[in-house]
Amino acid sequence: MRRRWALGVAAAAVLLAAVDTYVIVLALPSIMADVGVGLERLQAGTPIISGFLLGYIVVMPVLGRLSDTYGRRPLLLLCLTLFAAGSLVTASAHDLGSAVAGRALQGLGGGGLVPVTLALVADLWPPGSRGIPLGIVGGVQELGSVLGPLYGGALLAVSTWRTIFWLNLPLAAVLAAGILAPFGAGARVTARARRAEGHDAVGGALATAAVVAGILAIVAPDPLRDDATLGTLFAPIGPASLTPLSVAAVAASLGFCAWEVRAHGRRPTLVSLPALRDLARRGDWAGSALLSFALAAVVVVFASGDPSREVLSPNALWALPAAAAAAAGFVLRERSARAPLIAMGDFRARAAYGSMLTNVAAGAALIAALVDVPIFARTTAFTDSQLGAALVLLRFLIGIPLGAVLGGFALRRAGNRMVAAVGLMVAAASLLAMTRWTATTLTTPLVAGWLHAADFELVAGGLGFGLAIAPLNDAMLGAVRPAVHGLGSALVVVARMVGMVVGISVLTAVGLHAFYTSTASLPSAQILCPRTPLRCPAFDALVQRAVLDELHTVFLGAAAAAAAGAVLALTLLGGRSGRHAPHRDE
Template sequence: MRERRRVAIGAGGAVVMLAALDAYVVTTILVPVVKDIGVPINRLERVTPVLTGFLLGYVAAMPLLGQLSDRFGRRPLLQACLVFFAVGSVVTALAGDVPLLTAGRVVQGVAGGALLPVTMALAGDLWDERQRPVVLGAVGAAQELGSVLGPLYGAGIAAVMDWRAIFWINLPLVLLAMVGVQYAVPGGRGEGPRPGVDVAGGLLLALGLGLLVAGVYNPEPQESALPSWGPPVLAAGAAVLVVFVLWEIKARTRLLDLSGVRRGPLLATLGVSLLSGAALMVTLVDVVLVAQTVLGKDATEGALLLTRFLVALPVAAVAGGMIARRFGERWPMAAGMAVSAIGYLLIAAWPADLASASYGPLPRMDTDLVITGLGLGLVIAPVSSAVLGFVPAARHGVASAAVVVARMMGMLLGISALSAWGFYRFHELTADLKPPLPFLMSEDEFARQMKVYNAAVQDALRTEYQEIFWITAGMCVLGALLALAAGGRDRNRDPEPDGGPGGEPDPGRIRPAFRHTGRDSGNDSATGHVPISGRGNILGEDG
């Protein structure tokens, strides 16, 4: 029945939005958080782990959790991750210092690491390849709706209650989500051999990423772009990732099995996901900082400014799915990254008097943010659809995880590296600035010199942000080129007969194959999956 699978994907979309709310909520509550836990407002770099901790947990756990969902089923993984998400929320709400706050965010991130890819894999289970982009666009829209509401949600609650209430509220929300998942999401695991789980590969990937993030975290950016331990830790992280790649080549059970898959297009598509994630996180953090440091807005006003960008994301995510369904994945991916590059160049060129700048009747600030959001939103569904089309249905869970891992790796490494660069550049640009001392001069002279000092600080901030947005525009141009190389199936042509090198058939490309729940018969004994053509689905019903 169509209605039941819609309820299932709706429940999955709800848990995706819950995780997205908490992923982005801290971008607008940093000021009350740092005041509460005793971090000086001029040393915001000390709370960078609070931002990166969630992303690191999210990225590090996701491939392994995606693989576990392929083995044990979607519903058990969603339920287990919701429980741990609640545990992480409690730890975060009780935190009184940066290490405990970071620990809570890491637990939340690890738990949230399954919610989006498992829901994406559920879409792959329930819908055939032609219909899938639209459904994935809706899931992506739920994720981006969370990103829209997250900053506003955080700012709104922090305005009337203690910021810790944000994380206590998660407990009843998690309970409601668990009820919805239990009712709607199919619980079958499939018959026949179940895929293995590459625990060693998952741990190597997590360790390598953790070392890279630790290597770029710099609590003293006024001294250098990287901390003293940065180069050796970065080298160690790179070495561990090399070991991870070698392990994946030789291991019998792999985190992402690429046998029978066109690797070049797949890796290019994952590259698009990585670069779009980096651009997204730069925008989420730096636009709010521009609002608060350059425009003099408070946290709520900064969140409201960001909504111009965030509202455009889910709208474009749905549109990108529809375009991919009609024309294939390549063109909306390439166009989205190109439009984003234009948007970031426009943002980088924001004038000093930004509040009054406009394009005729259109406010410049709003227009540039909407353009950028529309560009990044177009990419979301085509990237997911292309990757799911490259791999057999038995690997939808881990393939979906790979898409989100790439995106979140971009967010994690992008914000870590660019924040380190930005803090360093700001300290470099202001190294020779000395604030005037009021007791050494008259009141009028002090006011005049203070005005000059503040103007110089503002110029330094604008230069820092301009350079960051220039770099982001360059990443988007690279993403557009990768999208053209990635391809994806042209919906106006017949399906390709081959899915992998040497002409080996790829069942995930030739026909949709969905996870068997035990209610159907005639499954492929080798895979435990049922081919569906036109009618019937995982629920064993028409639709």
């Protein structure tokens, strides 16, 4: 019973992070407006999405090894704390930098939950009994893509986008309380984790003071900030971010570090210095930094340009070569590191790297649908309804789990290669059909008054992406040793996230360039409506057409990405299900 409780709580934490991965797709326009970024600068707002995905990607391969050192429960609590802290920063953000930083912090916490939960399953279940619990963890990860936009749309219908992130705080607290409950005898508790359970009152007090002061400095509640006495704590000392509270938070943090160093070896401490030294020596931090830099450079190239003039920003002259060099350095580092993030030798099989490359292409196509279908709905049929746009996206999302189930059945008969390729070709055809959508597509019914032609294309697109899920995972699991099945499954997810980061950056920049190209030749509202230039339906219709041209460009690029994924699947994946394929070392 205790291990079921542990799995349930950890899986619920994974679901919370997965929902937060996709909740942003409807909230993005509102967030951008509140932090001072207009929709005409959509490419500048994409780091709000890609920042979360970057954090998710970078931390997933690292946290499993960290949990081997410190134990599963402490790392789950650390991940939830990071996720809650990121939610706090995001909810209180009033500028783009704060919103991106908050989302990146959320990604660091949320991404770590998956590998630690997979490791927890390995601790609590013997090798022959792990299939169902591992399936549960993978299932809730995929469920987040369906529930996230619906959850966000429902909250946006009754409140603001900030409520989404404020609610993460009590949810994370409840999950943390569940994690603190006993996990049972099967849960792994390392010697370092047992030593960490001693009491360090001074360290705890300093850490609490640093956290409380930091939170208050970030949130700056109006009742406290406007108080005649307490308001002095929020008064800037020079730069706007330098206040007595922020200084106190930094001082308490430094005091905590000094105390932990001084108390080491004399009394129980919250931080084990030998463990930190061991982690610094054994952890592949150089590999993590190279991967982070390579992906961040790609985001910068497309997010910092002026799409009215070019797709790539001037930074591309140095950022793209730097990204390529960092990616090459990452591969070389992983081949020589003593404890690499990814042991390249375990993933040399064609089906292993083929499943990852295919999922990169699928992720690039998927993120375009998740972000731009709601924007299309808000631009045309549901200009004043976030919930209406969410329900349009639901027609796409509902096909994903259905396709995943069908793909699981079909791969036994047709094999990984054919099922994944057919699924991605269906997705490509659906996205290609979206390039022909007009301003009335979502509101023009068929014979049945509630059914629209777009419904078939949306459901088919979701089914296509869903069909590819099981074959890609099965191809990976069949190509690697059982000892690295957990890492292999995580890397399939990481590959999709990488595709999402690159896809949202590239396709948004290309689409916005198409928008500005279309609007450059438009007559002004003063010419079309000289008497009422501020209310000019003719000009609004032309702008709407330009927005649709932008979205059509994005859908076309996404269709190309999905088609490329289908080609990769046909070329690189194995034929029949490889779940029981033999390995040389078995």
